Amino acid sequence: MISKKLLLVSVCFVVLFGAVGAYSYLQISSLRSQVDSLQKTISSLEDEIEELQEEIDRLQNESSHVNSTTFVFEYPSLVQNVVNGTLRMELTFSWNEENLSIIAKINDDEYSWLDYLGLIFEPLEHGGLMLFAENFTISGALQSNGFLAYLAFVPEPTNFHRCFFQPSIGYTFNFSIPFSTLGTQSDLIYVCFFDANCSDGVYVCFHFRTP
Numbered sequence: 001m002i003s004k005k006l007l008l009v010s011v012c013f014v015v016l017f018g019a020v021g022a023y024s025y026l027q028i029s030s031l032r033s034q035v036d037s038l039q040k041t042i043s044s045l046e047d048e049i050e051e052l053q054e055e056i057d058r059l060q061n062e063s064s065h066v067n068s069t070t071f072v073f074e075y076p077s078l079v080q081n082v083v084n085g086t087l088r089m090e091l092t093f094s095w096n097e098e099n100l101s102i103i104a105k106i107n108d109d110e111y112s113w114l115d116y117l118g119l120i121f122e123p124l125e126h127g128g129l130m131l132f133a134e135n136f137t138i139s140g141a142l143q144s145n146g147f148l149a150y151l152a153f154v155p156e157p158t159n160f161h162r163c164f165f166q167p168s169i170g171y172t173f174n175f176s177i178p179f180s181t182l183g184t185q186s187d188l189i190y191v192c193f194f195d196a197n198c199s200d201g202v203y204v205c206f207h208f209r210t211p
Contacts, residue, residue: 107170114196
């Protein structure tokens with residue numbers, strides 16, 4: 001009788017240990033699967049980090065070849081009728097060996113689709129570009145009053161400038177063009193801003209590569 005009890009107890013222990021062993025095996029297998037999954041995730045993240053670092057390196061390399069200069073011109077109410085107070089024209093030039101970009105911020109407080117930013121590159125007598133607030137462009141020639149006159153009123157679709165207006169900020173003109181299109185490597189530029197509402201504006205001529 002005792003031997004049967006011992007046999008039953010032994011069988012129970014065997015079954016118990018077998019169940020515990022099977023459960024432990026399943027747990028270990030599950031943990032191994034989770035570890036493998038985490039390793040794959042880590043490997044994927046490492047690849048993404050490497051790609052991001054390559055993009056950062058590329059952008060840093062590009063930025064190292066780009067020059068930038070900002071000029072600020074202020075005109076009191078005695079010399080302009082565009083705004084009450086001081087008219088501020090902020091011009092930021094960025095360039096590399098191929099392209100020139102200009103961001104012009106002008107604190108005009110009233111919008112008109114005929115307001116324009118005029119740009120003339122050396123030689124000045126060859127005329128320049130009239131970049132209108134309504135996002136079209138016309139070729140213009142410099143006049144004795146300091147502003148540009150239409151060479152022909154044929155608005156061209158704008159593919160190199162955009163203009164935005166906010167009453168609290170004013171105009172922001174974005175201009176970008178290859179140097180080869182300008183036909184000059186000189187940094188002399190003539191800039192004017194004309195306000196159609198008051199038929200007045202401001203202008204300046206300077207070298208944009210010289211702070």
